Amino acid sequence: MLDIKWIRENPEALVEALTKRGQPASVASSTVDDLIAKDEARRAHVSKLQEAQERRNAASKEIGNAMRNGDSALAEKLKAEVADIKGFIQDGEGLERELDKALDGALAVIPNIPLADVPVGKDENDNVELRKVGKVMPRPNWVREHFEIGEALGLMDFERAAKLSGARFTVLKGQLARLERALGQFMLDLHTTEHGYTEVQPPLLVRDEVLFGTNQLPKFEEDLFFVPHGDSRLGLIPTAEVPLTNLVREEILAGDQLPMRLTALTPCFRSEAGSAGRDTRGMLRQHQFYKVELVSIVDAESALAEHDRMTDCAENVLKLLGLPFRTVVLCTGDMGFGARKTHDIEVWLPGQNTYREISSCSVCGDFQARRMDARYRPKEEKGTRFLHTLNGSGVAVGRALIAVIENYQNEDGSVTIPEVLLPYMGGLTKIEAK
Template sequence: MLDIRWIRENPQALVDALVKRGQPSEVARSTVDDLVARDEARRTHVSRLQEAQERRNAASKEIGNAMRNKDMALAERLKEEVGEIKAFIQGGEAEERRLDKELDDALAVIPNIPLDDVPVGEDERGNVELRKVGQPRERANWTREHFEIGEALGMMDFERAAKLSGARFTVLRSQLARLERALGQFMLDLHTTEHGYTEVQPPLLVRDEVLFGTNQLPKFEEDLFFTPHAGGRLGLIPTSEVPLTNLVREEILSHEQLPLRFTALTPCFRSEAGSAGRDTRGMLRQHQFYKVELVSITDQESLAEHERMTECAEAVLKKLELPFRTVVLCTGDMGFGARKTHDIEVWLPGQNTYREISSCSVCGDFQARRMDARYRARDEKGTRFVHTLNGSGVAVGRALIAVMENYQDEDGGISIPTVLRPYMGGLEKIEAK
């Protein structure tokens, strides 16, 4: 959530940012004007309430003086005035709450401000490549996509998954199931032993205010799954960014505690409401999948941490010896809560293209304001909002796809990357039937 004081002082900067993100200029101007008007109405009302409270206090003292002077007529008139003021204040406090909520609701759907060095563009065509690592091998005529490989091995079953749960689910068996598990364990071990992240096993069901804190609510409610709970509901996490980031909600940290770095391997659940017809074959876009997440909580110097997090995610693919490229997303392709995002795209020979496997974003204090997460800066009396960052370290299902396609053999088998063999009991190859 953005700071309304900053918006009040920099309305044109927000208009420009919304235009960069793809809003028509007249819509952006109307949005900002509406926010400023709501803020002005709220501030005017609060000022009137404060004046009324001051007059009530003064009138109460005047009643005492009138009583001491035995001026009962004046005392009665003042009592009537105080009664009217109290009624106004009582109704005014309810009105203040209404105005606060309306302003907060309006702010909750405003996206974050892109950093100045983020390229301006409408969609993924405006993304800028930062680097390529590894050389994709030539696509042989026997190269297949992951679902063709998995089904031929008898270890990837979409038909039975559909009987159990419907579309966009998969049943993995035998050595492919173990390979997916090996990938997750390898990533966790790498991030905890070499990259300094603390492993967390968080809840998979969270409250609405937690989803609001990491900006899934209210804007992306249709992308979530919910289950009834204790007269309300809980949401299944779409990513462990949600519980990991909210570990510091409503807390004040010391500067010495920062940065905090968390990682988790969890199932993730997404309705994929906005992706009808996309990636309907295979495991690329599922309702349920595993992901290793990286989350950092820092002070307000967070850009270096963004580069570090990207390098940690890239290290996974380097150790797996998978070709990839890293791009910086343009303003029109960037997520709602991000100020800057690096996408890591792994090479998939079956599709003969790069596909996203990790997205690392720096959010500034956007999420911290929604969570009320702060820290005490050194040599300062007050507090500041923390900065939050999140990234995939990486998506396990997509890593499985990448390993299957890049390590496939002409005979239909899959060679096991060297770094994964200890997790596979020394197995060097998944053999075709």
């Protein structure tokens, strides 16, 4: 969430940011005008309440003076005035809550401000490539997509998954199920032993306020799954970013507790409401999938360097797996709602003959911390500041499985196990059809 004080002082900067993100200038200007109007109405009302409280306190003292002076008529008049003021304050506090709610609701759907060096553009075609790693080999005519290979091996079953749960689910069996498990374990071991992250096993069901904290609510409610919970509900996490980042919600950390680096391997659940017709075959876009998440919680000065560090950690997964990839900076029109800057890592899929996203690493500034009321106390400073948060995939396990299957496929339909995964595969070096 953005700081309303900053918006009040920099309305043109917010209009420019919203325009860069794809809003028409007239809409962006109207949005900012509405925010400022709501803020002015709230501030004017709060000022009236403060004046009323000051007058009530002064009148109460005047009542005492009048009674000491024997002026009962004046005392009764002042008592009536105080009663009226108390009624106004009571009603006014209710209105204040309504005005706060209206302003907070309007702020909650405003996206984050892109950093100055983020390329301006409309969609993925305007993203800027930073680097390519690994050699993309010429595509032989026998190369197939992952689902063709998996079904031919008899270890990837979409038909039975549909009987169980419908579209966008997969049943993995035997050696492919073990390979997916090996990938997740390898990534966790790498991030915890080599990259300095602390492993966490978080809840998979979270409250609405937790989803709000990492900006899934209210804007992306249709992309979430919910289950009833007493008189309320709980949401299935769309990514472990949600519980990991919220571990510091409503807390004040000491400066020496930073940076905090957390990782988790969890199932993730997404309704894919906005993806009708996209990637309907195979495992690329699922309602349920596994992902290793990386979260960093840092001070303001460390955030940009931490972003590059996190990207390096995610890239290292693919380097060790021997998978070709490229890293791009997302343009303003393709960037996520809560991000200030995002690096996407796209792995090469020879079956599709293209790069596809496998990790997205974003720096969010204090945008999420304001929603969570998460702060830190810098050394040698009396006050507190909002924390800065970052999140990234390290990496999506299902998509890593796809990439391994396609990049390590052989002409006979078998799949060679990457060397770095051999310790997790019980001596198996190749997956073959029985």
